[in-house]
Structure formats: structure tokens, C-alpha cells
Amino acid sequence: MKPENQNFFERVYEVARLIPYGRVTSYGAIAKYLGAARSARMVGWAMNSSGKHEDIQAHRVVNRKGLLTGKHHFQGTNLMQQLLESEGVEVVDNQIQNLEKYFWDPAKEL
DNA sequence: CCTGTGACATAAG
């Protein structure tokens, strides 16, 4: 069979696309789902290359605290927050409120 | 092969 997406990056992108509307997840959760729980940093780095993958919902991926750490990599300053709020996620000071309520764990849901 | 790097995570103080 074809190697499909053995590339770590490709896997990250795929999971990112699977994030449901109005939900968020953490880099560590994705990394864990990919079998590389200690490669959470790679997940974020992979997103950095997501420029070729426009379908990726990078704004739904945050760090463990629910903090929009990657928002600095977005176009605007508050674009990421706007997108999340638009989906019904309460975001204050670049941090998601009631994170547990919106959190979506791929390893758990999938 | 070796070095640098990075949108994190965890531990320690």
C-alpha cells in the first residue's frame, strides 16, 4: 500500500482537519495521538508549514493552558481569537475559557 | 553526520 501519510507533518495536518467545529485541542494531544507525545513542539512547527494546507484549522489548536500561543503566527493580531469566538468558543486575553468544555482529544474521540 | 530550531510540556524554585 502507499505510504499514505507517514510524514509526521502530514499526520498533524490530517488531525487538524478532523477537529470539530467549536472545539479545540492541544499540541500535546495531537502529538500523543500520533504516537509521539513528546513531539508536541513538532506539531506546532508542522503548522508553521501549514501554508500549503489552507484547510487546516490551526486556530483550533492551542497549548495545554488553552492559550493562543500561535496567534502571533496568524495574519492579524486578533484573527485567531475572532475565529474561535465565531465558533462559539469563549476567548479572553488570548486564552480559551472553560477549556475542558471545548477541549477535543483526538486520541480519545477517535 | 552534525547542528540548529521550534505555534510545547513538564519539573523545579
Added chain:
DNA sequence: CCTTATGCCACAG
């Protein structure tokens, strides 16, 4: 909760 330090690991050059 804060800051600081360390680990971690896949990829680029």
C-alpha cells in the same frame, strides 16, 4: 500562578 531551566524529537540545511 509566575519564571526559569531542561527534555524532547522530527525536519532542514
